[in-house]
Amino acid sequence: MSESGEFVQSLARGLEVIRAFDAENPALTLSDVARRADLTRAAARRFLQTLETLGYVRADGRVFSLTPRVLELGFSYLSALSLPALAQPHLERLSREVGESVSSAVLDGADIVYVARVPTRRIMSVGITIGTRFPAYATSMGRVLLAALPREQAREIVSVSHPTSLTPRTRTDVDAIVAELDTVRAQGWSLVDGELEEGLRSLAAPVHDRQGVVVAAVNISASARGDAATWGEECLPALRTAAGAIDADLRLV
Numbered sequence: 001m002s003e004s005g006e007f008v009q010s011l012a013r014g015l016e017v018i019r020a021f022d023a024e025n026p027a028l029t030l031s032d033v034a035r036r037a038d039l040t041r042a043a044a045r046r047f048l049q050t051l052e053t054l055g056y057v058r059a060d061g062r063v064f065s066l067t068p069r070v071l072e073l074g075f076s077y078l079s080a081l082s083l084p085a086l087a088q089p090h091l092e093r094l095s096r097e098v099g100e101s102v103s104s105a106v107l108d109g110a111d112i113v114y115v116a117r118v119p120t121r122r123i124m125s126v127g128i129t130i131g132t133r134f135p136a137y138a139t140s141m142g143r144v145l146l147a148a149l150p151r152e153q154a155r156e157i158v159s160v161s162h163p164t165s166l167t168p169r170t171r172t173d174v175d176a177i178v179a180e181l182d183t184v185r186a187q188g189w190s191l192v193d194g195e196l197e198e199g200l201r202s203l204a205a206p207v208h209d210r211q212g213v214v215v216a217a218v219n220i221s222a223s224a225r226g227d228a229a230t231w232g233e234e235c236l237p238a239l240r241t242a243a244g245a246i247d248a249d250l251r252l253v
Contacts, residue, residue: 013039017047018056018070027065068149068213083216084116084130086249087207091118091218094242098235100222102242103128104207106215107145110161112136115216137163137177138170140192140204141217147184148206148214154181169194189236193228200224203232205243210251218243 020028020036028036034044048064051057055069087104095102095118105112111133119128136142137158146154155178163172171177184190193201204219220235 013037013043014047014051017044017051018066018073021066027060027063029062030064033064071213071215083207083250087116087216087218087246088118090242090245090249091116094118094218094220094238095120097238098220100220100235102218102220103141104216104218104246105139105141105145106217107136107142108133110136110157112139112142112145112217134196135161135163135166137161138166138192138196139219140190140202141219143181143184143190143192144204144206144217145214147181147190151178151182154178166196167194167198169198171195189232189239191228191232194224201228201231203235203239205236205239207243207250208247215250216246218246 016037017033017039020033025032025036030041030044030048033039033048034041037044037047039047048057048059052059052064056067057064058067083104083106091102091104099120101117101119103114103118104116105114107113112135114128114130114132117128117130134142136146146157149157155174158177158181159174163170163174163177165172171180180190189203189205191201191203196202200221201224202219202221204217206214207216207218209215218239220239222231225231
């Protein structure tokens, strides 16, 4: 392949730099990277600086480490195959138990993207299908996924989203949204009532991979009726059970 003229050596070397980091070596010095990737120090420095600029590597003094953004490189495969396939039976069970629509989504930039869904009825003016995107700041799944990020990173994502009022109840103040993310982070779930669309409420919980990293969220969505807090308390045990079951399956992947 390298002799065909189609092989991009710099790309191959950049990938070797990423592969230099692993579970046993999560933080490396420049010399470590050069040795493990079989590069000169000068070349290793250039690749690390490029990856840092792109957001895939962070530097802490003389030590480098990967950022969660590297998950994007393989997450298309995971979200296209493993996650929806593993989640679907649990979502179907959850939907039967609570009698409402349930979904799973991942974070893509400042949006959530639906990767699995079990609808019971149309509850939004916009139809939701696999691939549907909504702004993370205004959704329960988005807030769960943002709350899993470092606080300042989450703030930056919310800020660049330029939150706008989707309904009269939508939170648009960045500080207020970040404060809500702190609450979500502490309690482990998010309840959004009428902020994405009037008359719609949603309760979400995180889904974790085998390393304990939040890779997706699962939600129950319903038409707003009765007290939102009471509804959330009634649905939360079943939601957490379903999310835990998906976690368990993902640990086997």
